[in-house]
Amino acid sequence: MNVATNDIHLSALPPIAPETSEETGLGTAFLVELACKILYSGGTMALAALSDRLALPVSVTGDIAEILKKERLAEVKQGGDIRATYIYALTDLGRERAREFLKVSGYAGAAPVTISQYAEATWKQSIKKIPVTAARMAQAFEGVVLPAGLLDRLGPAVNSGRSIFLYGPSGSGKTFIAERLKVLMEGIIFIPRAIAVDSHVIRVFDPVCHTEVDIGDGLDAFGDILQGGPKYDRRFVLCERPAIIAGGELSMSMLDLCFDPGSGYYEAPLQLKANGGIFVIDDLGRQMLRPFDLFNRWIMPLERGVDYLTLRTGKKFEIPFDQVIVFSTNIEPRELADEAFLRRLGYKIRIGHLFPAEYVAICHQVCARLGMEFRQEAIRHLVEVEHERRDVPLSACHPNDILSRVEEICRYRGVAPHLTRELVIEACRDYFTEV
Incomplete structure (x- = not known):
């Protein structure tokens, strides 16, 4: 989506680009391997092009290229007066190493961000920082015919940060109302292309779930105005706040890290991709997984604002859980869970028939x-x-x-x-x- 700089509302200042390889938080060996894999697939590349693929400043990419040269993994095919125009290519040793690196992980995209960098960006642009007022609710549902008093029940529920449980007969408009709540998700946020946990890569940005906002060089202009000159971190993608809807196809595996042996890296679960936005579980009770298992999986994240994911090595790590969760069902609540679970679900709102x-x-x-x-x-x-x-x-x-x-x-x-x-x-x- 193309948007003029004057028309956007950033939920937080752009993350600032690292000025050194150390500031990426990734470690020199990781960056060298990643650059090696990119050069292997790209062939002969200018330093500026390699910088674009890594989503890192030319100064940082240049330092990585120098290490590649020093270790005889790459060579300069063409120099010049401007460092960004230097042309690099892998040596025979570099190609051999790249093939070894690709066997371990096929990820050859933008440099990931660390968990701490992601957490910092997430809390700065938290969904909880956009309080919903009666006026905004009226604007979001303008022209929509709803039962009297419903907006005044939905508004506090969205503000609470707790889950919202919409139930009632089929065809009463629950899904429409849940989807309409996306209008309240004001502001544009930064979503990382990928996250690194030690040497493991988790892909987060997903064109299916995220709508990228293109403002050209406008973000650098924001950096100049708000930060005194630093460029924004291109490892993050500027996006609309996500609105993810999962129905009967939802399975427990979609809520955990998914490792692809073919690619050698992980795909983020749906709730991680929904951070900063809204996640609607539609038609609850029709999925293959039991509602009890779903509620049990999310009770602690909903209460504490953090989730825990597990790598296939067994290592667990903490990740932000920052989203509006909406459950929608036409099954009576007590058929889905006991009173103890229902009590912890936050707001329970019945959407009934019309007058x-x-x-x-x-x-x-x-x-x-x-x-x-x-x-x-x-x-x-x-x-x-x-x-x-x-x-x-x-x-x-x-x-x-x-x-x-x-x-x-x-x-x-x-x-x-x-x-x-x-x-x-x-x-x-x-x-x-x-x-």
Whole structure:
């Protein structure tokens, strides 16, 4: 996503780039191995290009290149007056070493950040630093028809930092409400491309989960204005606050580090990728894992704000747990967990069926969106006859589902979308399950 510098709101100052290899926190041997692997895949490369691949300043990359030369792993193919234009290539020994390094780990991307660097960046831009007010809730849900008082229950729940448990009948709008909470996630944050734990690499930035924000050279301008000149750390990617939604496909393995033997590095679990944003567990109780196991996995992170992950070597390490967790289900809470677990889940909010006035208000909105004139008598028939005779409560999903079928019938007949009692009857006939 391209954004002008004037239009962005950074949740924290940009992380400052390291000025020396020591300041990366990674160790010289790690950086030499990483540069060696990048040169192996890239062939002949200018120092500036190697710097871009490592996401490190040219000054730091130049020091690494000098070590490669000293150890006879690389050589300068072409010099010049400007250090960044020096052309480097691996020697035969360098290529042999690179193949050995790649057998251990296939990671050949941007230099990772350390756990401490990641934790510092996470807490500086914490989701808890964007308090939700009644005005912001009203703005986020502007135009959305909701039961009276619901916003005033959701707002404090988001502010609490605790989990939010939305439950109620199918079609009542729980998923829509949970997804809409993303609008409250104000600000743009920095997400690391990867994290290093000792010599192990964990990939964090994921284009599937994260939306990158491109402001060109604007971040360096922020550095000049706010920090007196230092450049920002390009090992971090500027992104929108993440909004990750997992449904019935969620498994326990997706909440733990995933090691790929083929690549030789780890993929971050979903909750780590969701840090700084919102994580919605939709359709709770329909997953392969038991809700009890899921709750048990997250009780301590939710209470303490930190999670613990385990490498395949058995080493455990602490990682920030900074996100709004929303559980959504149409199963009664006591069928999912006992009272002790439910008590620790934070806010439990029931999203029920609609009153007729709320239902009609949604019908007005759907008609406007579909380009159909709202007809009171047709909607009255829908509410008082079609729902009544089937004993189907009024749910938030029904207006869109039924009126969309009216529009589809009109399109099939080659006429402009319009609303009549007869069309409502036809739409309901093929929508509701007939008994």
